[in-house]
Amino acid sequence: MxxxxxxAFWRMMQILTLIPTLGMLAYFVHIYAxxxxxxxxxxxxxxxxxxxxxxxxxxxxxTYHRAKSNAxxxxxxxxxxxxxxxxSVYELRMIGKYNCSSVDKSGSPxxxxxxxxxxxxxxxxxxxxxxxxxxxxxxxxxxxxxNCIFFFITSFLALLVGRGSGRKEKDVYxxxxxxxxxxxxxxxxxxSHRSSHSGGGRRHAYV
Numbered sequence: 001m002x003x004x005x006x007x008a009f010w011r012m013m014q015i016l017t018l019i020p021t022l023g024m025l026a027y028f029v030h031i032y033a034x035x036x037x038x039x040x041x042x043x044x045x046x047x048x049x050x051x052x053x054x055x056x057x058x059x060x061x062x063t064y065h066r067a068k069s070n071a072x073x074x075x076x077x078x079x080x081x082x083x084x085x086x087x088s089v090y091e092l093r094m095i096g097k098y099n100c101s102s103v104d105k106s107g108s109p110x111x112x113x114x115x116x117x118x119x120x121x122x123x124x125x126x127x128x129x130x131x132x133x134x135x136x137x138x139x140x141x142x143x144x145x146x147n148c149i150f151f152f153i154t155s156f157l158a159l160l161v162g163r164g165s166g167r168k169e170k171d172v173y174x175x176x177x178x179x180x181x182x183x184x185x186x187x188x189x190x191x192s193h194r195s196s197h198s199g200g201g202r203r204h205a206y207v
Contacts, residue, residue: 004064007157011061014150015054021143022050024136042095043137046088046144053081053147071162078155082148089144096141100134 025047032039039047060074 003157003161007154007161008061008064010150010154010157011057014057014147014154015061017143017146017150018050018054018057021140021147022047022054024140025050027136028133042091045091046140049081049084049088050140050144053085053151056081071158075155075158075162078151078158081151082155085144085148085151089141089148092137092141092144095134095137098131098134098138100138101130104129 025043028043029039029047032043056077
């Protein structure tokens, strides 16, 4: 029960981070597709892995009782997603070198809040410039790193559940085998006792 709660929690964390990731990357894929240009690998690879990972996380979350019997398979698939996410994050590694925002002091000494054209804003005499494209890619990169850890955790939890269920099935099989053999021996002994008793009764009757 406790493993199930932890498993569901980390599955929810995966879904909550993968859906924004695939949404932002879908925005870039749409831009390249509408321009009849090839989508770069550092966007396309992470987008595909995010879509597959989100579908897998949702499917195994809502069918947990069915997936519990195949816990070792779930653990293996999660471990495969760990490798795929590591490769995706490696493809997008160059975004970590860029600074997506800059802060400059403005000349106004008064408290004011103003929003620009979507690339920056000013708060209390401070101008903040944010590169939207850079910020979105860096967020996707950070979510990818987080999901590497999340999928490793769920893979480990599923492995523990699989080993535990395997041991329980083995114990049940051993107990059933022991009871069946013990019952067979008892029935055999009762039969031999009854036959000997009935045989003795017959010899006593002839005498």
